[in-house]
Amino acid sequence: MLAGLFEPLTTEISVPSLEVTGELPAGLRGRFARVGPNPQFEPLGRYHMFDGDGMIHAFDLADGTASYANRWVETPALLAERRAGRSLYGGLGEMIFPSREDSGDAGPIKNPANTNLVRHAGKNLALFEGGLPIEFNTDLSTVGPLTFDGKLSGAFTAHPRIDPRTGEMFAFSYQPFEPYFRVMHINAEGALLQTTNFDRDYCHVMHDFAITENYLVFVESPLIFDLPALMAGDSAFRWDENVGTRIGLMARGGDTIDWIPAEDGYVNHFWNAWEEDGEITLSGSCILGTSYTTGTGGAADDASAEAEPGRPTQYTVNLADRTTTKTLLDDRGGDFPRINEKYIGLKNRYNTMSSFSGKADAVGHFDTITQYDTHTGTRKEWCAGPGHIVGEAVFAADPAGSAENDGWLLMTVHDRSTGAADLAVLDARNLSDGPVARVH
Secondary structure, three states: OOOHHHOOOOOOOEEOOOOEEEOOOOOOOEEEEEEEEOOOOOOOOOOOOOOOOEEEEEEEEEOOEEEEEEEEOOOHHHHHHHHHOOOOOOOOOOOOOOOHHHHHHHOOOOOOOOOEEEEEOOEEEEEOOOOOOEEEOOOOOEEEEOOOOOOOOOOOOOOOEEOOOOOOEEEEEEOOOOOOEEEEEEOOOOOEEEEEEEOOOOOEOOOOOEEOOOEEEEEEOOEEEOHHHHHOOOOOEEEOOOOOEEEEEEEOOOOOOEEEEEOOOEEEEEEEEEEEOOEEEEEEEEEOHHHOOOOOOHHHOHHHHHOOOOEEEEEEEEOOOOEEEEEEOOOOOEEEEEOOHHHOOOOOOEEEEEEOOOOOOOOOOOOEEEEEEOOOOEEEEEEOOOOEEEOOOEEEEOOOOOOOOOEEEEEEEEEOOOOOEEEEEEEOOOHHHOEEEEEO
């Protein structure tokens, strides 16, 4: 039975009016939506935090008021389980396959669509890096798998990058069988223009990547997806010190990747990347070795509490001599790096991440929002307090502003003592002052 932070909601609801403490800014209008694992049926075998059916949570904000709705992403696998009335699939905690009779056309491996949400070319997409994008409507009802008119089959990253200036979307996938690694280019109208396949010596785990004005930037690390180990009941991920780390540069519109050796590190999520003075700079949350593992249940078990969190790290690539440098930006542990997305691919000043105020107690149990000013080398922070877990802080621009940090940061805050969660709104210009509003 899942409990605490892993306890799933069992119903879909719509609440037209939510209590608000403080005052929602007049310029804050739109939808804050997030997705996460929420199994509808009791899981089979060992449960990992990456398992569980995707559930979308949507807060609509306008004129100082807020409403809420949640819906499961009705993937083919979840629909098959509903027909059976029980769980059919295992996951990264323990791989279990359904019979073809039970799964039907849903396939042998579950795509829970539980990791990220993006909107592109008028389509809302729920993403999981092991399967197709799942399209959903504005009312959160599910449309179904998106194949780009039959041009896409198989996996699609949970973290595509959308160029805010051209509207293009770039994506990739990795898997332990052919095609081992592929890169996709989708135009602003949502048409898949190009898919380029690449061979690899290992199935390197690659959860995120970055783009600049002229390049796609990948970091290939010693973190390996080990399918035979997972099938045998061990961790799906292993760190192989003999593999090494490389930074890959692919020209936008090109069909080759230039791999450049770099100091070891696995970048789970990126802030940004940009070109300047013959160099490419990229940064994000970087971890080493066994800090990233599914073990026998990942963050759902006690062992993961000992894992070292990622830390703010910067890589610089000299394009002329093909050398790289790696720099630790802060010793504070954290993840979920975010920026004002208007600056994707361009040099930006403010970097925000979810962090630990002290020693990490478990993977992902962040209690602090930290904002770095890369021009001054300083940081601001807001701590939610003991027993509170902050989510990923998303930037929403103030329509009356013009500076990079003119806007607000929105994130959920979970109170472990009550089980309740708020939507907190911070002023990105005065983050340390705490929430200007809380939606309960």
